[in-house]
Amino acid sequence: MTAPATGPAAPAEPAADSDRDLVLRAEDIHVEYDGERPTRAVRGVSFELRRGEVLGIAGESGCGKSTLAYAVTRMLKAPARMTRGSLGFRGRDGQEVDLLTLDDEGLRTFRWSSLSMVFQSAMNALNPVTSIGRQFDDIFRAHRPEMERGERDKRTRALLEMVGIDADRVHGYPHELSGGMRQRVVIAMALALEPDIVIMDEPTTALDVVVQREILDEVERLREELGFSVIFITHDLGLLLEISDRLAVMYAGEVIEYAPAEQLATAAAHPYTQGLLRSFPDLTGERRELRGIPGSPPDLRNDLVGCAFVDRCEHAFAPCRTETPRLLELGREIGPWTAACHLNDPAHRPPDQPGQDEGTPSAEGRQP
Structure with missing residues (x-):
């Protein structure tokens, strides 16, 4: 333009x-x-x-x-x-x-x-x-x-x-x-x-x-x-x-997940998005325990190596500390959906991580 x-x-x-x-x-x-x-x-x-x-x-x-x-x-x-x-x-x-x-x-x-x-x-x-x-x-x-x-x-x-x-x-x-x-x-x-x-x-x-x-x-x-x-x-x-x-969803100056609201509400793909969802009460439904995200965002004056969320992520594994995650397309059923996390990348996903064809992660296990 x-x-x-x-x-x-x-x-x-x-x-x-x-x-x-x-x-x-x-x-x-x-x-x-x-x-x-x-x-x-x-x-x-x-x-x-x-x-x-x-x-x-x-x-x-x-x-x-x-x-x-x-x-x-x-x-x-x-x-x-x-x-x-x-x-x-x-x-x-x-x-x-x-x-x-x-x-x-x-x-x-x-x-x-x-x-x-x-x-x-x-x-x-x-x-x-x-x-x-x-x-x-x-x-x-x-x-x-x-x-x-x-x-x-x-x-x-x-x-x-x-x-x-x-x-x-x-x-x-x-x-x-x-x-x-x-x-x-x-x-x-x-x-x-x-x-x-x-x-x-x-x-x-x-x-x-x-x-x-x-x-x-x-x-x-x-x-x-x-x-x-x-x-x-x-x-x-x-x-x-x-x-x-x-x-x-932004973290440390980057968009780490981008999706229709309906998609994020039911199947957020990035651990940080899941953590944000756990930090706020549901407006409807059963009461549940709220859990914050431990730690703080990184100092953006420093050179970041690997995933910026690695020190706060309960799912982090070896590639997270050395390689920056790519923003990958995960689906288009109701609109473009992308996330930057090695858990969603078939090139890095650990063997015990559930997934679907073409690297699209299963919604099961991702609920906040």
Whole structure:
């Protein structure tokens, strides 16, 4: 996916049927934090996002989820820098853009109108001394200068009502709103210019479970109504299984499993994914003992040899300490499913490891 760096994008070539609904493709993304020993925070991550879908990105703190989001939005700040990779975007009009070629003016046009983001601690993202209406007004003045004042006010009120807030709150200030209401305002701001993609980075972490449920239901309703795509980032894999179409599980800066949510819920292939599933309670079914994952992720300032998860994995065997696992395709029954673990690789799998033809591991024995 490529286009000129600035100005209107060139007319797109006709897309292949398989790519027609593709809105974002990230390939081989690498991000480092400069220092005496650079921290390789994101290492070779690739994924695709299709129109109207929810892609969940899960993993422990420090595994590179938020850094990946900042790389996708081109908002990395020093000492972080993207050292390798490509980012291609296709809008609703079929035009394609190479995001890495956009200059500052091109990025200002692209952000909010094509891709917006709800940040961590979004409740604190609102200006405490400026009215809600004025903060929406600033967005429209910057990105839609042709809009008249009355039109901007009408649009702001409609957006507030769309997320379940009384339109009269346009005159209010953030401190006059509850936490859940402020979160809804931030989501409304992210949707103000009807973007193709909304990235949500831990958007409900600071909320209680009841308000969290309300916000998630609201996001799902808006997605179905408006047709935007979502990248939803959180450490809570159980939550992602509820709301996502597909999931990418990150560990030590890499995607170690990538699959439809239904596949991960019933037959996770990577021991780390299994460990995450054991760390959260089921929303339905019998009570079970929760078990965390012993240890901590590796120091990404060091050169990693073999599998990054080896010191925490109860299934590790000799090749895990010397050879980096390949991201192997395991199946396509309900969508692409890949995992990076020697247990799934016929070239390395120990004799007592159950498996199926063509190296696809059996679901038996992989339940968390």
